[in-house]
Amino acid sequence: MYLACERSGQYRATKKVKHDGNNTSRITGTKKCGCPFDMRAHRFTTHDEWTLTVVCRLHNHPPAEHLEGHSYAGRLSKDEKTLLMDMSKSMVRPKEILVTLKQVVQRAGRSQMQHLLGELAKYNYIERHRSEESMMTVTDLFWAYPTSLDLFRSFLRILIMDCTYKTNRYRLPLIEIVGVTSTEMTFSVTFAYLQYERVDNYAWMFATLHDVMDGFVVPTVIVTDRELALMNAIQKIFPSARHLLCRWHISKNVLTKCKKMFETQQKWEKFNHEWNSVVYSSSEIQYEERLKSLLKEFSSYPDAVKYVMDTWLVPYKDKFVAAWTDTCMHCGNVTTNWAESAHAKLKRQLGSCQVSFQASFEKIHSLLELQHTDIKASFEKSLTVVQHQFKPSQFRELRGNVSISALEYLLVESKRANSIGIDVEACGCVLRHTHGLPCAHEIADYIRQDRPIPLATIYSQWRQLHISICNKEKETEVTCHAEVELFVNKFNESDRTMRLELLKKLKEIKKRPVKGNEKVNPKGKAYITRTVKPGAYVDAFPAGLKPYIKFVKDVAANGNYGFRAIAASIGHTEDDWAQVRRDLLRELHTHKEEYITLYGSYERFEELTSILSYFEDSPGYSHWMTMPDMGHLVASCYNLVLYHLSLQQCFTFLPLRTVPVPQLDRREIAIGFVNGNHFVQPGHPVPPIATNWRKYRHPCAVDWDDAYVRRIQHFKDIIHDNVATRETFDVVDVA
Structure with a gap:
């Protein structure tokens, strides 16, 4: 008997693929990577015994992060096969069989709401509700599955929400908030039954979501339809989020209201064409020109023009017209179709609008479990399957490191690069601004230099191929009896x-005095550990910056302070510090020659490699984060602006190799030379740009610093000269 890895061997095509322009054969891929792992088992003839020989114990690929998506793990058990056969013989529909295999229904003699609350507790859902005190009646109910919240922490940029009806016999509207993964699969973040569709109800739901996410995870883009109460609640709870209106709903409303105003189908189609050209205008100048053309062409239809102007363009053009929406990174999510699709799946499962809360929850829970399984399988596919269309050398660094969805966008953009070249104006850079992916002129430049597309140029969401698990430590009572x-x-x-x-x-x-624990490193510098007082670290910064410090987020003290601080800053949990180490190590080695030049020696490159390669808890002093060297790695790896603040030195680190992101969409984080992650108010003074950035940045990154000239001068005006603003010495383990 031979035992081998499922990724052993090489792909063997059974059919010859024709490479012509009209070829419509399906896209193929393979998990095979020639893994050498091999074992041989031999059974003795005399006794029921076996001998096992390990021929090769090594794999040439990392272990699978998820069992979902692997054929062996997906096999049915003996009991499941029996149940499947019995239900199939009874002509049960396949989707009902699948649901039955995933759950065992247990009923109890309680009211519908009591049973629902009991089921939520049974499956460890996060649940919050409001009730009328006089009648003890639940009015609003919020619930979320822990895995769904972990997915939201992993993919927190986009939220899509919509209300659906006819899901229960009590006629309560069901709100479903949906997120999108790196593999462009949707997941349900949370559900809520609301008594009324009013600002107060929506605001309570958003405030509850904000609370269960510890207040530090905030979406940057929210897509909804034009529900005024919902829009006001978003502005109240998430004022910093970019709110977009669903283009599909707007088009549907324009169709309903305006089509009847035109006497012929031909005139309506012409109006609709002009309207869509306005909506998809690529610049404000183009928008003004196309709008002027529409107003002139259809001046004889004042009611139609008045409707689109007063209802949509004048109050909301920045929420759905491409000239404005394409300035933010929405990753292609400009409609609520993802939420509509999720609603359709749910309603197909429910089958009837007269179901109870209990039956509705059972269907939702089953859908969530299937949803999470499919998402993990999609991650595994991106990690292990190499589609043959991505074999060209420009994708070499990306295969297995970014999602297949991102590779598909890049494949389309690379075809544009053949005709556009490195002309920035012709490129338009839409993909860079909206998806965080290299656009046509960037790809053309890499091809011209005979370089693969660097992994660091890919926005971090597309590189996220696992679920960041949040493990909150349970607080135990401390006594001294x-x-x-x-x-x-x-x-x-x-x-x-x-x-x-x-x-x-x-x-x-x-x-x-009662203070946090202190750790002293060999150079005599103290690192204060976790505290609960927001102002405890204010004195650790130059006096001129104190008025601008908004709040302090501390991190756990285990020697990985700096990496924990970075993880918390970019939207992950502190426990993802190991992933930050891996990301920075990959960034360092992907651009090895550039960083050797920047750091001035190969020895320093080796030192940083040694520091980042330590993945155990409580590392020694020699494996702590160091500044300013690692500031360049963080800024370039995550394509963000990093402020490093301390009494000794203050710097601003900018990405070395990417074109500047629009200022509204830039991520700016600040970390301090104490054990905490320090967030400052917008408009705060900015430390001078790190000198090595100006020396070693790529030409495409030249304009990153333009937005900070005035704020840098403000910093110089209020900070004394005893604070270093040039890269002259290392500070160890910012946290």
Whole structure:
């Protein structure tokens, strides 16, 4: 018997593929990567015994992160096969069979709402509700599956929401908030039954979501239809999020209201064409020109023109016209179709609009489990399957590191690059601004240099191929009863001299101020650990910056302070510090020659490799984060602006190799030289740009610093010269 890895061997095409322009054969891919792992098993003839020989114990690929998506793990058990056969013989529909295989229905003699709350607790859902005190009636109910919230932490940029009706016999509207993964699969973040569709109800739902996400995870783009109460609630709870209106709903409303105003189908189609050209205008100048043309062409239809102007363009053009929406990174999500699709799946499962809360929850829970399984399988496909259309060398660094969806966007853009070349104006850079992916002129430049597309140029969401699990430590009660009793016994048994010594020790403890624990490194610098006071670290910064510090987020003290701070800043949990180490290590080695030049020696490159390659808890001093060297890695890896603040030195780090992101869409994070992650108010003074950025940045990154000239001068005006603003020495382990 031979035992081998499922990725062993090489792909063997069974049909010859024709490479002509009209070829419509399906896209293929393979998991095979020539893995050498091999074992041989031999059974003895005399006894029921086996001998196992390991021919090769090594794999040439990392272990699978998810079992979902692998044929072996997807096999049915013996009992499941029996159940499947019985239900198939009874002519049960396949989708009902699948649901039955995933759940066991248990009913209890309780009210519908009591049963629903019990089921939510049984499956460890996060649940919040409001009720009328006089009648003890639940009015609003919010619930979310922990895995769904972990998915939201992993893919927090986009939220799509819509309300659906006829899902229960009580006629309560069901709100479903939907997110999108790197593989462009939707997941349900949370559900809510609301008594009324009013600002107060929506605001309560959003505030609850904000609360269960610890207040630090905020979406940057929210897509809805034109529900005024919903829009006002978003502005109230998520004021910094970019709110977009669904283009599909707008087109549907224009069709309903305006089509009847035209006497012929031909005139309506012409109006609709002109209207769509306005909506998809690529610039404000083009928008003004096309709008002027529409107003002139259809001046004889004042009602239609008045409707589109007063209802949509004048108040909301920045929320759905491409000239404005394409300035933010919405990753292609400009409609609520993802939410509509999720609603359609749910309603197909429910089958009837007269179902109870209990039956509705059972269907939703089953859908969530299937949803999460499919998402993990899609991650595994992106990690292991190499589609043959992505074999060209420009995708070499990206295969297995970014989602297949991102590769498909890049494949289309690389075809544009053949005709556009490196002409930035002709390119338009729409894909860079809306998806965070290299656009045509960037790809053309890499092809011209005979370089693969760098992994660092891909926005982090497309590189996220796992679910960031949030493990909150349970707080336990801390008491000292046993220790006090031991002390009293020790005191009573001691002579007078020993008693005086013990009392002296107690007085020393009493005089000592209660602070966070401190760790001192070999250079004598103190690192304060977790505290709950927001202003505890204000004195650790130059006095001129104190008025601009909004709040402080501390991180756990285990030697990975700096990496934990970065993870928390970019939207992950602190426990993702190992992923940050891996990301920075990949960034360092992907651009090895550039960083050797920047750091000035191969020895420093090796030192940083050694620091980043440590993935254990409580690393020693030699494996802590160092600044300013790692500031360049962080900014370039995650394509963000990093502020490093301390009493000794302050810098601003900018990405080295990417074109500037529009200022409204830039991610700016600030970390301080204490054990915390420090967030500052918008408009704060900005430290001078790190000198090595100006020396070693790529030409495409030249304009990153334009937006900070005034704020840098403000910093210089309020900060004294004793704070270094040039890269002259290392600070170890910012956190």
